[in-house]
Amino acid sequence: MIKFNGITKTFNKLNALNDISFEVEKGEVFGFIGENGAGKTTSIRLMTGLLKPTSGIVEMLDKDPYTNIDVHKMFACVQDTYGLYESLTVEDNFLFYSSLYGISKETAKKRYLPLLERFSLTDKKNVNTAKLSKGMRQKTSLIRALITNPRILILDEPTAGLDPLSQEEIRNLLKEKSREGVTVFLSSHNLNEIEGICNRIGILRKGKLLDVDTVKNVVDRYENILFEFNIEKEYIDKAYDLICNSVPKESVEKINSGILIKRDVSTSKINEILVKNRIPVLGFKKKISSLENIYKKIMEKENE
């Protein structure tokens, strides 16, 4: 559905994107994460036909979005600027945008009325969008995109500025759309959100794609699992030596409260070793790093 093949985009001799390749399949929710200026917006502009790559091929449903205007009917984009005419009412915005896609007034109404109801915006139908709150504009902008029944939905920070309930509502809607076969491309700083709904993610930094994989694989790759064995201070050194006999030394760390093992191990086996050597285990915790921690780790590693 979305294909970036060796994309480089240069602005005034500066590489905004550097040889990026990835593909997003039908029905997939793909998350794009990266710092400000990493190249997320440039990527979205390339896939929506606003920019032409300096080199490489961008394809949306096997067509170049920069030269093929018909493919624009197949996707809809929600930018962080909402894209709503403030002088028009919510309904007029919907009708205007749907007319650009050749959608009749009746069809558009059938599509946006249930969505307005779902997002509790029915009473705002005849209100100028200038009078809406930030969150309401965000939802209105999403409905504007959904009216066109897109096969690909491109979203830039879709839940920014929304209350937790509305965020949840949007996440559920995106999951529903994905189940219906809509491909969702999501650029966000909210890593918990990305972790919660995305099948795969792409991590972008300074125009380079550091990793593309499922959230689980990315997290696994960067030492996700931590086992913490709480041990009395006097036994820590002995426990460390014993554990190092069965677990690679680089994965074992002494901490104030005991021992930290940074890899997947058989905890019952470790416990057995400790108990057999009369080391009292005061407690045990299994920690799984969140995407947020992993992301920080990746960025720190890249900064070194």
Place this chain on the structure above:
Amino acid sequence: MSNKILKKEIKSIIKNKLSYLLFYFILPIIILIPMFNSSLKNGNIYTVGKVLLSFSVSNFSLSFFLLFSFVLLNDVFYYDKITKLLETLLTTPITLFQVLVEKSLAIAFISYLIVFVDQIIIIFIFNILYSNHTLILPSVQSLIILLTAIPLFGFSIILIMGLISFASNKYKIFSFILPLIIFGFLFYSSSNIKTFNPKWITVIITLILSLVLLFVSLFFSKKLKNEDVITA
């Protein structure tokens, strides 16, 4: 051409700029009628009247047409650019060329309509005030200029200004060129008001110039790419 943007822009202008439109609708009448009054003091009412109306129909019409367009340009083009509405618009299935042409047509349509109706009212009031049973009308040449060259020339100028507002981040500086042209043209042509008499050759040259300008503006509009607008 889908004309969806054209319709939307006309609707927006009428809804949001009604007081502005009414003001500019009345302005030419307020300026021109007293001006005629002072010019008619010397000379034959029919000869001078015809000259004055011809001047009003051709030269004043063009100046007012461009003057109306000047303020609308900011709202229709520049606003969309700075608020990034244009970016959203270009992700939809319409081309940049369509956006440019339909927005320019919307401004040209509204401005021309006001100018055209104004001129009919001015001719009507002029005849009520000064004519004695004989209808005084502007020359055929000036009427042809009003009906052909003015809309073509005006539309082309709007399109060029729209093009600049989309493709240049120095639009604010460029935007001052238009009122300078308008007032320069008005000042220059007003000095010859009493001898104003457009000949057929003037009509043909004006028409050819308008057509050339139209082709030039359409050519450059077609050449403008999404990337030029996004990176400007």
